[in-house]
Amino acid sequence: MTIKETIIVLIIHLVVPLVGLLYFLQLRKQMKRENIQNPPTIALFVIFVAYGGLLLVLLTGLFWYWSGMASLGLFFLIFVMPILMGIITYRHRHTKFVSKYHWRTYELGLAYFLISICIYIAILVVKLVF
16 A cells, blocks of 8 residues: 555545544533533434545545445445434424524434435436436
């Protein structure tokens, strides 16, 4: 493995997840500092996993070699994560006006859920047409 490949793999599989985790921990600390009632910590962690996973799959596809683990991650993001995001959206439909964190949790959950439905419909249309 060349130095360039080593740097790419370290950035994709170590730096990007670490930056996401540090940002999540900072956000959690900020919610605690602002004394948010019932902070959506677990839901935000799932959202970070979902969007971070999408970023990792995208970066892997663009700059690294596709692998079985990348395929498993993509399978999880396509078939399991929309269900989890739908649950997050449903559970936060009444608490979305509590704080900006609750609102963003609801918004990001809904966006992922709706985007995946659009992708499923697009795949079905393409299969039916071609």
